[in-house]
Amino acid sequence: MxxxxxxxxxxxxxxxxxxxxxxxxxxxxxxxxxxxxxxxxxxxxxxxxxxxxxxxNQVPVNRKGQSAMVFSSAMYIYGGYIDMIGSSQEFWKLDFDTKLWTLLDCIQMEVGPGPRHSHSAMTVLDCMYLFGGLREQRDLWRWNSTCHSWSCLKAMSGPSL
Incomplete structure (x- = not known):
């Protein structure tokens, strides 16, 4: 199951x-x-x-083109396009048990995908993989949900847009 x-x-x-x-x-x-x-x-x-x-509690503002992934008992959303602001690099977590949103601070993280929208994402085991975006980004990132860290797996390569 x-x-x-x-x-x-x-x-x-x-x-x-x-x-x-x-x-x-x-x-x-x-x-x-x-x-x-x-x-x-x-x-x-x-x-x-x-x-x-x-x-x-604090919640994410309306956006479009974000990614959303479920790990265990939480949903994570990354980025998206926020009207009048543009591409976002906000990383949110919704805990299904407590029904509380938490903004994960990507700005203070040394490494991260940066602002993007209309990107693709998927999960494998305890990791979320994030690829591309509409700003001609062709990089591949991995979020490890166990150690709460981003790592860039491939920069500026991938399928042509």
């Missing part, structure tokens, strides 16, 4: 249509969307938990 099967990761889609709130969530494990009932005065349980997390 894979470790991430123990967790139901929910992605929320919220929009307003004619001043009414509509929301849906997707179960990543089961690959199915579920529409949430927003017709009553009580907020759906899935949204209450999501909003509770957002107000209890």
């Amino acid at each position: 894979l470790l991430y099967e123990c967790y139901t990761v929910m992605l929320l889609h919220i929009r307003t249509v004619s001043m009414a709130l509509t929301a849906a969530c997707v179960s990543v494990v089961h690959n199915e969307w579920t529409e949430l009932d927003c017709s009553c005065e009580v907020t759906p349980e899935e949204l209450q938990e999501h909003l509770m997390v957002a107000h209890q």
Whole structure:
């Protein structure tokens, strides 16, 4: 059994249509969307938990083109494009048990991938591998989740863009 099967990761889609709130969530494990009932005065349980997390601690701002990987009982997101700011090198961790976000300080790390968005990432055992990005980056980085460190495996090589 894979470790991430123990967790139901929910992605929320919220929009307003004619001043009414509509929301849906997707179960990543089961690959199915579920529409949430927003017709009553009580907020759906899935949204209450999501909003509770957002107000209890610092959370990442909206972004696009980031990578997201699951290790054990946490999700890590790297980079992404933040409107009005550009490419980010923020590295976040969401602990599924505590529902708390932590900003991992890449700026003080001596080595790291730097700002990027629309890159690829995957996990193998206890490592996340990150490749490329839309700023013509063709470097390959490894994040070791055990010792919490980045290492550059290959710089300026790889498939042509």
